[in-house]
Each structure stands twice: as C-alpha cells, then as structure tokens.
C-alpha cells in the first residue's frame with residue numbers, strides 16, 4: 445500500500461499529542477527527503493543478514509524501521525542493500541544505526557534516514573527480530589502503523605487512530 449507523504453508539521457497540527465513523535469535527529473541519506481508508508485520493523489545489532497533478506501522481499505510501499513541499537517560501529521546498509529530496497533518497492537528505511545556508500549545512497553529513489561556513516565560492514569549471522577515493536581527516540585513503532593518522514597522529523601500514526 446503506498447501512502448502519500450504529508451508534512452510532519454501538518455500531521456502534528458492535526459493530531460497533536462496523539463501523534464508519535466520521534467526525537468532522534470536522523471540525517472537524510474536517500475534520494476527522497478519526504479516519504480511515508482506502513483511500518484515494518486527489524487531489530488538487529490551490528491548484523492544485517494536479516495535486513496538484506498527483508499529488502500529482497502516486496503516492500504509494497506512500506507517503510508522499514510530498523511532498531512540497530514544506535515550503533516555507529518558498523519554500517520547496516522550500503523549501496524547494495526539500499527538498491528535492493530529501491531528495486532523491491534520499499535518507500536524508505538529509517539535506521540537507528542549507521543550506513544555506508546552514502547554518496548550512492550543519495551541517488552536512490554527511496555527515503556533513507558540514519559544516524560551517521562561508517563565504512564565497516566556489519567556481521568552476517570542473521571540475528572535479529574522482524575516486526576516486533578521497536579522504540580526509538582521516545583516513540584514505539586509497530587508493524588502496521590503509518591510513518592511519515594521529512595526534513596522536520598519522523599512521526600507515527602498508530603493503527604487505532
């Protein structure tokens with residue numbers, strides 16, 4: 445399901461404090477600075493085998509929210525995983541962790557927010573959890589919620605809203 449991005453400030457003006465507001469100051473790395481979609485989630489720590497597997501399945505316009513524990517030691521995505529996410533129809537990736545190949549990521553047709561960059565690759569054991577609730581920057585993302593992201597931030601509309 446594709447979701448048209450709405451400015452996060454307009455969503456706050458409409459929904460007020462019932463909106464989930466992520467306080468992490470993400471940086472923009474993707475080619476789309478405004479993006480939105482149904483939430484999918486992944487928790488993984490310095491290991492991106494599950495992430496690679498997920499972005500190689502149909503994204504159907506979803507935004508993958510990745511709780512990488514905020515680690516800046518290893519990159520959870522680079523141009524290969526980012527390119528696969530674009531090809532498979534993911535609207536965006538929001539990563540509490542690091543990326544690499546940042547210049548190439550900027551040429552991809554999806555949104556990518558992350559904390560920073562590092563050249564080191566992640567492990568490949570497949571450790572992690574898919575579609576469990578993840579809490580990042582004072583907000584809990586649940587699979588099936590709707591997330592909107594732009595230059596002002598990341599906000600979540602819970603399914604019940």
Ligand SMILES: O=C([O-])CC(=O)C(=O)O
Pocket residue numbers: 492519520521522523524525526544545565566
């Ligand atoms: O393979 C990795 O670990 C990440 C990467 O560099 C890519 O996605 O291109």
